[in-house]
Amino acid sequence: MLIDLIEILQKEEGTKKVQTKVEREKFLAAKFEYKITDSDVKFVFTNAGKKHINVKCTGNVIIEAPCFRCLEPVTFTINIDSTKDMDMNKTAEEKIADLDEENYLEGTVFDTEVFVFNEILVNLPMKVLCKEDCKGICNRCGANLNKGFCDCDTAVPDPRMSKILDVFNQFKEV
Ligand SMILES: [Zn+2]
Ligand SMILES: [Zn+2]
Incomplete structure (x- = not known):
């Protein structure tokens, strides 16, 4: 206006x-x-x-x-x-x-x-998260790991890993 x-x-x-x-x-x-x-x-x-x-x-x-x-x-x-x-x-x-x-x-x-x-x-928040410990998605099949495990054997939800990826992605975006 x-x-x-x-x-x-x-x-x-x-x-x-x-x-x-x-x-x-x-x-x-x-x-x-x-x-x-x-x-x-x-x-x-x-x-x-x-x-x-x-x-x-x-x-x-x-x-x-x-x-x-x-x-x-x-x-x-x-x-x-x-x-x-x-x-x-x-x-x-x-x-x-x-x-x-x-x-x-x-x-x-x-x-x-x-x-x-x-x-x-x-x-604007620095990053939007559905919850602090969101497990993210499986990078193979795309399943939402908050909703349970997927069938991919590499998809061991490791919250430390998702945090590292998160930081890494942020760097790429800047
Ligand atoms: Zn989430
Ligand atoms: Zn998967």
């Missing part, structure tokens, strides 16, 4: 509340697909004087992503609670130097989608 902050800037006590949802439905991170299944995000913009606007964003985003080891879908919630000061005096060049702000603010137009998406990425 795009919000023009010009009205808030022009009023000394200018303030605006907006409730919205994340528009995008999915995204890729570390080669895994993350689905945004639901969201509820609130913004409060306040004129902080001297052409500064304070933005406070709070809310929840429900995400579904595959477990990094066994690929079963895992649902988790990201809580957003972020406050930022936006300096509207900045010239275009100064904004480019401040990449963070540049991206969700164009002139006086604020993009809630970009802001929330930044927050999602910052708060």
Whole structure:
């Protein structure tokens, strides 16, 4: 959602509340697909004087992503609670130097989608696991080893091994 902050800037006590949802439905991170299944995000913009606007964003985003080891879908919630000061005096060049702000603010137009998406990425867990000791899948037949043994003789579920693979995969993804 795009919000023009010009009205808030022009009023000394200018303030605006907006409730919205994340528009995008999915995204890729570390080669895994993350689905945004639901969201509820609130913004409060306040004129902080001297052409500064304070933005406070709070809310929840429900995400579904595959477990990094066994690929079963895992649902988790990201809580957003972020406050930022936006300096509207900045010239275009100064904004480019401040990449963070540049991206969700164009002139006086604020993009809630970009802001929330930044927050999602910052708060994303390093790795999604269905449970800490997830045994992963058999690398021969693909059976989910949390659901029991498969018939492959090499498929001795060793949690130490799955952790090593996990670390190894993470390195590859970076
Ligand atoms: Zn798992
Ligand atoms: Zn197997």
